Amino acid sequence: MPNNLISFATAILIGTLGGAVAFWLRMPLAWMLGSMIAVTVASMMGAKVFIPAWFRSLNIGVIGVMLGASFSPELAGHLLQWWPSYLGLLLSIVVTAYCCFFYLKAAAGLDSVTAFYSAMPGGLSEMVLGGGEEGGNTVAISVIHATRILIIVMLIPFSYSFLTGQSIDRSVQLGGPLLEFALKDGAILLACLAGGMLVAKWVRIPSSRLIGPMLMSAIVHLVGFTDARPPNEIVAAAQIVVGTAIGARFSGTKTSEVFTYMKASAGSTLVMAVIATLMAGLVFSIGIGASYFNILLGLVPGGLAEMSLIALSLDLEVPFVSSHHIVRIFLVVILAPLLFSLVRPKKITAQNKTND
Secondary structure (H helix, E strand, O other): OOHHHHHHHHHHHHHHHHHHHHHHOOOOOHHHHHHHHHHHHHHHOOOOOOOOHHHHHHHHHHHHHHHHOOOOOOHHHHHHHOHHHHHHHHHHHHHHHHHHHHHHHHHHOOOHHHHHHHHOOOOHHHHHHHHHHOOOOHHHHHHHHHHHHHHHHHHHHHHHHHHHOOOOOOOOOOOOOHHHOOHHHHHHHHHHHHHHHHHHHHOOOOOHHHHHHHHHHHHHHHOOOOOOOOOHHHHHHHHHHHHHHHHHOOOOOOHHHHHHHHHHHHHHHHHHHHHHHHHHHHHHHHOOOOOHHHHHHHHOOOOHHHHHHHHHHOOOOHHHHHHHHHHHHHHHHHHHHHHHOOOOOHHHHHHHHHHO
16 A cells, blocks of 8 residues: 555544544534644654645535535625725735744744745745745745644634633534435535636636635525535535644654744744734724624634634634635735735845846
């Protein structure tokens, strides 16, 4: 059996067991958080775990279909009403990028390229690629972004439950049992999954594997083709893969290296959280018809799939949260090279001119 296949099977086994234990312990978002914790610990202990990109993409697409089913006809009117929050998101991205950039340079001693692409609040894959092209440390960038997502995904549900006293849906079950699922609805949702991923990839939408199926699912639900959601068992499996993939990002890296970059990420994540908290308070004070926690979840820089799942488990407004994170991804990808040009080291600029 090839090594990658063994590592793949090991990752899924550990993730599933972790999710099952978390479900038994009645943790919020049990299948995602449990698998994430278990695989992260296993990775840090030296276990060889691996999730193929295509497999993670497939399961991310399933979550996209599920999230799209949460959209309603009233959403179009709300999008105009939410413009102050989108403006706050833009400002928080710029402030966060530069604050974390200077923090990572001063406190963690990272070079300018690595510090900047690690400081951007989102776009893990895009920042690793962009930082690598500029000569940055891609391992550091990857670990710092993965740790950011890990910390935020861990803290948000428990913080919400602690502050509000409300229980959290531990499993995110919305679509009913698999055995009771209608074949017609299954065919429509499969078409949303496949068609959404292909079209979004063709037009080069960032995070196409999630945004494409989500938009396609939103369309078919808005026009009334179906009101079905993916079956509970498939949603739970998708959460296991998402959580496992987060933990597997720490595999194959030296433990000393991981801890060094994780400490740097913890500090920068705290900076991001403080900025998001303050900006959410400012936007909430304006009055846009959304609760403070909705706004905070929309502004805090976690992953799109992860934050949307958390919104679902907290019974918050999923379209509000997911639309903010879609906008955040677009803004991060567009703004990163522009913002980096203002802090780009002179030697890199000179080298690029020579290459041209």
